[in-house]
Structure formats: structure tokens, C-alpha cells
Amino acid sequence: QSVYSSFAMRSTATALSLLSLAPALLASPTVKRCTGTISSLADIAAAIKCTTININAFTVPAGQTFQLDAPSGATVNMLGDVIFDVSAWAGPLFQLTGTGITFNGNGHTFNGQGEQYWDGLGSSGTTKPHPMMKIKSSGTFTNVVVKNSPQQCFSFGNSAALTVSKVTVDNSAGDAANSLSNGAAAGHNTDGFDVSVSNLIIEDSTVHNQDDCLAINKGSNIIFQRNTCTGGHGISVGSIDSDVTVSGVQILNNVVTNNDNGLRIKTKAAATG
Secondary structure: OHHHHHHHHHHHHHHHHHHHHHHHHHHOOOOEEEEEEEOOHHHHHHHOOEEEEEEOOEEEOOOOOEEEEOOOOOEEEEOOOEEEOOOOOOOOOEEEEEEEEEEEOOOOEEEOOHHHOOOOOHHHOOOOOOOOEEEEEEEEEEOOEEEOOOOOOEEEOOOOOEEEEOOEEEOHHHHOOOOOOOOOOOOOOOOOEEEOOOOEEEEOOEEEOOOOOEEEOOEEEEEEEOOEEEOOOOEEEEEEOOOOOEEEEEEEOOEEEOOOOOEEEEEOOOOOO
């Protein structure tokens, strides 16, 4: 009798344990080996249930973020250009998250229409969405063109290793003055790559802008190699704030032309430690 009772108690405990797990199992999102297609923001929720995501040409409505929370290991392909409609708001315009993501732009363009924001004042002027591209994924991000960012172009928040390659940042139109810039270059504070993370490689890319090509504010194990920087403020380590560490940085085989600086280290005047 005691053996039977003990067995019954163990069986009941096991059943209860399985029942307690049921809500968690039911709550887990289902990701299938399928291809999801995004032709508008309304398509994103269904597309991210697939391991392959294709982005067609479309226009993102003003004041909204194209946020793509890709499932782990997903492949994302651009099949057309994405244009962001214009609105004075904080941004970002595009945000990518996920672990082990393969993002291939196939030479297509994210167009921020910065020419409709630029006033020669950057962050001191009218409100402009920034950064244009917020990349918080790990994996690879390649073969993408980003045109006319309203202000800063790329920032990174990857928690694991990320390689960015064959990216073009084209803010060359910002070199010219416009009706709002009082004779100065209309583009301003159009940083190419702002880095505050670790384990990042940026390579074989091109930046034409009016501010830092690369600005490393903190982080470690950062490689910037075989890139071309034109028209801006060069390659910068900083501005570095108090008690912030930048280490393990390699700047290799880059071409810097028509910039205010080649390579510089910037610290904030009040910084300590």
C-alpha cells in the first residue's frame, strides 16, 4: 500500500510539473522554415515567423520605425529599395534585432530623404530622426546602400559578434548648401558609423558624409578595415567620457580623402578616469 501511494504521489507531482510548463510551451513563438515577405509595415508580424524574410520595395510612413525583430538564425534579403517618408521626430528609421542574422541588401537602398531635413545645423536645428539605422543584431550585415540620412546614419547595439561589410553611406548631396543652410553644407552631424559596442568588424565599406566616418565612443575588439571615407571629419576614437574604456581597436588599410582629419582621439573636456 505504501509503495502504491508513493508511486501515485510521484505521478501526481510529475503531472503537475508538466502542467506548470504548459503555459510557457504554448507561449513560445512558432518559427517555420518558410519565406515571409514584407511589402509594408503591416506584413512584419507574419514575416518574422519565417526563417527567410524578403523585403520588397515600399515606403515607410512618416513618423514610424521599420522595426524588424528577426528570429534567431534568419536570413533577410532586400529585393527592392525602402524609402522613409518625412516627419520631424526622434527616430530611428530602421531597427534590426536578432541573433545570428544574415542580412543581405543585394545592393538595394534605404533612403532617409535627408535632403528634406537638412538645414546646415544637424542636431542643433530642426528635429531629425536619428540614428537612421539602428543595428542590434549579431551575425552579418552586408551589401546595403544607405542614402541621405537625416542626421547620424548607423549605430550598433549588438550583444554578440557582428560583421558589417560592403555598405555604402551616401550623404554626398549634403555637401551642397540649400535654402536653409545659409551658404554652409546642408548636411551636418551625418556620422557614418557610431560605435559603442564590442566584437564589431566594419570592412570594405564607403562613407561620404559631413561628420565622423567612424566614431568609437566605447567598446572593445573593434576592427575597421579596407574602408573609404570622403568629405567628413575622418576616423575618430571618441568622444570618450569619464570612466569609459576603448580597447582592442584596429584601424587597418583605410583610405581617407577630403576630410578635416585622418585619425584622431577625442575626449570630453570634463572627462576623468
